[in-house]
Amino acid sequence: MKHFNIIFKPDDKQISIHAGATLIEAAGQAGIILNTVCGGKGTCEKCVVNLEPDSQQVLACQYHIQSDLTVTIPAGSRFFEQKILAEGIDTKARIQPDIYEKYLQPDSAAPIFGVAIDIGTTTIVARLIDMTDGRCLTTQAELNPQSRYGDDVISRITYAETDAKLAELHDTIINCVNELIARLCKQACADAKCIYEIAVVGNTTMNHIFLKLPVKQLGQAPYKAFSLDARDTPANELALQINPAGNIHTAPNIAGFVGADTTAVALAVDIDSAEEMTLAVDIGTNGELVLGTGDKLYAASCAAGPALEGARITCGSRAAEGAIEAVIAGDGNIVLDVIGDCPARSICGSGLIDAVAVLLELGIVDASGRFVRASSLADKVPVAIASRIRTELGEPVFILTDSGAAETVFLTQKDIRQFQLAKGAIRVGIKLLQKKLGLEDSDIKRIFLAGAFGNYIRAESALRIGLLPDVPAERIHFVGNAAAAGAQMILLSRHCRAKAKELARKIEYVEIAHEKDFESVFAESMSF
Numbered sequence: 001m002k003h004f005n006i007i008f009k010p011d012d013k014q015i016s017i018h019a020g021a022t023l024i025e026a027a028g029q030a031g032i033i034l035n036t037v038c039g040g041k042g043t044c045e046k047c048v049v050n051l052e053p054d055s056q057q058v059l060a061c062q063y064h065i066q067s068d069l070t071v072t073i074p075a076g077s078r079f080f081e082q083k084i085l086a087e088g089i090d091t092k093a094r095i096q097p098d099i100y101e102k103y104l105q106p107d108s109a110a111p112i113f114g115v116a117i118d119i120g121t122t123t124i125v126a127r128l129i130d131m132t133d134g135r136c137l138t139t140q141a142e143l144n145p146q147s148r149y150g151d152d153v154i155s156r157i158t159y160a161e162t163d164a165k166l167a168e169l170h171d172t173i174i175n176c177v178n179e180l181i182a183r184l185c186k187q188a189c190a191d192a193k194c195i196y197e198i199a200v201v202g203n204t205t206m207n208h209i210f211l212k213l214p215v216k217q218l219g220q221a222p223y224k225a226f227s228l229d230a231r232d233t234p235a236n237e238l239a240l241q242i243n244p245a246g247n248i249h250t251a252p253n254i255a256g257f258v259g260a261d262t263t264a265v266a267l268a269v270d271i272d273s274a275e276e277m278t279l280a281v282d283i284g285t286n287g288e289l290v291l292g293t294g295d296k297l298y299a300a301s302c303a304a305g306p307a308l309e310g311a312r313i314t315c316g317s318r319a320a321e322g323a324i325e326a327v328i329a330g331d332g333n334i335v336l337d338v339i340g341d342c343p344a345r346s347i348c349g350s351g352l353i354d355a356v357a358v359l360l361e362l363g364i365v366d367a368s369g370r371f372v373r374a375s376s377l378a379d380k381v382p383v384a385i386a387s388r389i390r391t392e393l394g395e396p397v398f399i400l401t402d403s404g405a406a407e408t409v410f411l412t413q414k415d416i417r418q419f420q421l422a423k424g425a426i427r428v429g430i431k432l433l434q435k436k437l438g439l440e441d442s443d444i445k446r447i448f449l450a451g452a453f454g455n456y457i458r459a460e461s462a463l464r465i466g467l468l469p470d471v472p473a474e475r476i477h478f479v480g481n482a483a484a485a486g487a488q489m490i491l492l493s494r495h496c497r498a499k500a501k502e503l504a505r506k507i508e509y510v511e512i513a514h515e516k517d518f519e520s521v522f523a524e525s526m527s528f
């Protein structure tokens, strides 16, 4: 078959690929991951690239290669340098390491290492742990390379329709984990042969793909997992490059859409010992919730969609360089906080939450989510802010960047609607779980916000937009990557491993879409 040479700019990466391949495939082969929010259907337009020398814009997922090409990838189409949250809550003090004992050999002074891994739909975080004292030696994170097959779990499930394609996704994740292990070892000057144990958490789809278990049934009602159980698999069987005698422990899932990552979050925040009503929220494309006390715990999954991660928002992006991550009103104008040392070129989820909170606070957007008429705002908002309200194609927009900025970042009415759907999806989940337990907002004494996204949300803004129950801000605690912290606990301790199994069994899954008041509570949850 004929092959063509493709050069990617500005990376200057060159590959050879067969005729008819898409530019997404070619970019993937060159190690460049593009945004594929719609999974390559050609509808999201987030994968735009320029063909040189004329800078002709094409969708990489739709363009089939028939000649040698030089392709420039605009920063906005690149799925890169996302602000990855590798930190989490400190679990050291609460764990008695004991798993390592099975690897102890008399007369051997060789170290014993383990790796705790959180496989997220978007991000993979791996920590190298000294198994004898529980110290985290170093952390590495990488974007999940499966993202080139689509942003959410449904696209991955759809892709893995045949055994061969499931194997392809599985290999992608195994290669990535091996790469992370190599980087961890390099950074800590450790020998991979001294890694004897790996603990893995992830949502149920990621868990199944990692183990090469069937995923098709996860995409069809009643969305059953092939297996919810914790498993121990020899390292060789999964082709993981650690000590050949090593063991890979995958933590138990709770249900088809609530996976081992939620089990790990529940373990890390010790929700099982909670005497006061506690809510743990892991925010992402799929919001996952656990609510209750040690006596009774309910979990739900909310299909928030990717809007809170910046997708489906006109100027939205993930939390990458150039994204507005905070918007604050003060001194008659707004102030932006942008990731990295560069001008704003997009807005990510936390910025979006702030921006909507500011628009609500100033009365520019009303409780139903509509932009109010500019004329009715006269004298009510500062002039500098009022001048940011414009009309484009007959629709009101709010301009976030200052005039003269290299790129204009703005919010449209449609963006606010998308945002409302996402926040409504999470809030309806919380409300229906509250209902199950007969709780008012004020009954919830602690809220743990977890996830790469959660750490950057300002509590006041999250409360203002009604994402969370109406509680005093001091009840909200950011716990960062609690799933990775839970994985670390599961890695080190038999007790934690047993507790994770107990938690996964004990937490009762609620299919919120089947709750009888779902429609009306969802409608109510959409308003601000």
Ligand code: FES
Binding pocket: 035, 036, 037, 038, 039, 040, 041, 042, 043, 044, 045, 046, 047, 048, 059, 060, 061, 062
């Ligand atoms: S349009 Fe290409 S991935 Fe969505």
